[in-house]
Structures are given as structure tokens and as C-alpha cells.
Amino acid sequence: xxxxxxxxxxxxxxxxxxxxxxxxxxxxxxxxxxxxxxxxxxxxxxxxxxxxxxxxxxxxxxxxxxxxxxxxxxxxxxxxxxxxxxxxxxxxxxxxxxxxxxxxxxxxxxxxxxxxxxxxxxxxxxxxxxxxxxxxxxxxxxxxxxxxxxxxxxxxxxxxxxxxxxxxxxxxxxxxxxxxxxxxxxxxxxxxxxxxxxxxxxxxxxxxxxxxxxxxxxxxxxxxxxxxxxxxxxxx
Amino acid sequence: xxxxxxxxxxxxxxxxxxxxxxxxxxxxxxxxxxxxxxxxxxxxxxxxxxxxxxxxxxxxxxxxxxxxxxxxxxxxxxxxxxxxxxxxxxxxxxxxxxxxxxx
Numbered sequence: 001x002x003x004x005x006x007x008x009x010x011x012x013x014x015x016x017x018x019x020x021x022x023x024x025x026x027x028x029x030x031x032x033x034x035x036x037x038x039x040x041x042x043x044x045x046x047x048x049x050x051x052x053x054x055x056x057x058x059x060x061x062x063x064x065x066x067x068x069x070x071x072x073x074x075x076x077x078x079x080x081x082x083x084x085x086x087x088x089x090x091x092x093x094x095x096x097x098x099x100x101x102x103x104x105x106x107x108x109x110x111x112x113x114x115x116x117x118x119x120x121x122x123x124x125x126x127x128x129x130x131x132x133x134x135x136x137x138x139x140x141x142x143x144x145x146x147x148x149x150x151x152x153x154x155x156x157x158x159x160x161x162x163x164x165x166x167x168x169x170x171x172x173x174x175x176x177x178x179x180x181x182x183x184x185x186x187x188x189x190x191x192x193x194x195x196x197x198x199x200x201x202x203x204x205x206x207x208x209x210x211x212x213x214x215x216x217x218x219x220x221x222x223x224x225x226x227x228x229x230x231x232x233x234x235x236x
Numbered sequence: 237x238x239x240x241x242x243x244x245x246x247x248x249x250x251x252x253x254x255x256x257x258x259x260x261x262x263x264x265x266x267x268x269x270x271x272x273x274x275x276x277x278x279x280x281x282x283x284x285x286x287x288x289x290x291x292x293x294x295x296x297x298x299x300x301x302x303x304x305x306x307x308x309x310x311x312x313x314x315x316x317x318x319x320x321x322x323x324x325x326x327x328x329x330x331x332x333x334x335x336x337x338x339x
Contacts, residue, residue: 054300
């Protein structure tokens, strides 16, 4: 048993069950956000809604209620904003410029300093700074830091203070603003992909380490937190 | 680049006869140029706003009235310009790669 709603889609009334309603309204929200600052936004979204209504009507022969099955099928035909991005119809440059006028689908946050948890030796401060200034290899910052430490002795206390006050880049959008990239669906997708790569890399290096260990060492290793021991790198 | 090519394909399809977006999609899908129908709507709206296309509302048996797109005379001129550039490009690319392709 399911609750149903009555909706108006593209000027046509539909009866839709609760799950399907939620699914459809999430989908339409992403569509609206995607096109919000495009030229002709209202017309585009009205056309899409009218077409969705038509697809539903074609599918609903004999049954009066729209279910998630019909919604999924309609979305498969229409495609998601990620598909639109992949087919790159929109001129990327003008698209980005449009979005500067303040939309919630995509906005430039400006750079923020974060600690980078993907590439850290101690606390990720150096690689966060490298990302902030767009330097490819955090090694340079680390070297500069070592020099600073050796020459005046300020390096270590300053590092600790930064470690405490600079937030760690936790979410995908934090990571984008760490690098000063625009936040939009496709960029977040990119970050998530990177994350998956990272994860599988870490898992396989973890696997390698495990297989190299003797059995009695294994237990000891398992009790350690996976924060630092899986990575070997330059010390800062 | 891709964008211009798609515009050219869409304009040519509409130039043959007035068309409904999902008909255009069917043809482009068949030729594997495009998959998601949603990509069409912003493109059509832009072409229409640029004065290259026009549309008529038509009643439909299976749902809401449909927008049928037609090409304008301005669109015709733009399309022949595009096709000319395209042919030059194809010619240039064929010429510069033919030795390699013949190997």
C-alpha cells in the first residue's frame, strides 16, 4: 500500500505514488538547478516537463498511477544533467560565466585554505597550502617549511597552530574550494571518481603490506589506525 | 566544436521538414550522436532565440500540445554557411591524414 499524490506536470494531471513523487521531484530539482542561469531557463524547463508528461501518458496505458518504474524510464529517455555535461552541448565557458551571477547549481566559492587529507605527511597543512597556491607538488612547500624551521625555529609552532585552526577538507565541495575550482555537478563527480581511485589504491597498497607481514605482526598492524602508517612520504 | 556540429545536424534535420524534438532525437540517436533527450531543449531554445528556428503548437493525441520546429530563412542561410565550413574542414582533414590512412 502506498500513498498517492495528484500533480500537475506540464499542464497535465497525474496521480503518482509517494516514492515515485519523491524521485521525480528530486530529478526535476537537479534539472532546474542545472539550467537555472541558462538563457531561456523557463522555456527549457517547461519543455522538459511537458515532454516528461507526454512520456508518462504514453506509458500509462490502462493503469492510472505513475510509479517509480515510469519515472525511471522517463529519466532514462531524458537523461540527467551529468549526461548533458558529457555531451557538452553547452559552451563550457559561457556556461561558467552565466553561473557567476549566483545560482545554486554551480558557483565559484573563491579559494579557501584547507588541510588536504589526501596527501598528508603530518597534518596535510603543506599540501593544503600547495593546493591553495596552485602548486602541483607539495614537496616545494615542505622544503620551504623545513628551511623555515632550520633558520628561525618558527616552523614547528606555526605548523601546529595552522594544524589546529585550518579545517580539514572533508567534503567534495571543500576539496574543490581548496583548489579554487567551480562547484558543479560534473566537478563533484570528478572528485568522487578521484576518491574511488584513491580508495582502491590505498586498499591495494594495504593488501600488499598485509601480504608482506608475518602472521604475528598482522595483529599488531590491524590495531593501528590507518591514519599515517599506509603512507610513506617526505617528512615535513 | 561538437556543439557546432550538433547544431548543424539539428538544423539540417529541421530544414528537411518541420520536426518535433523527440523525432530529432530518434534520428540523432540512431547515428549515435546524442543520447539524452534533455540536451536538445537548451539547444533548440537557443537556436530559436537566435532567430534561426520558429515553432508551432500542434495538438497531439498522446499528451500535451507539441512544439514543432521549423527553420527560418535566416536559419537556412546560417546552415548553408555551416555546411560550407564543414566541407572545407572535412576536406582539410582528409587531405592531411590520407597518407597516414593509406598506410
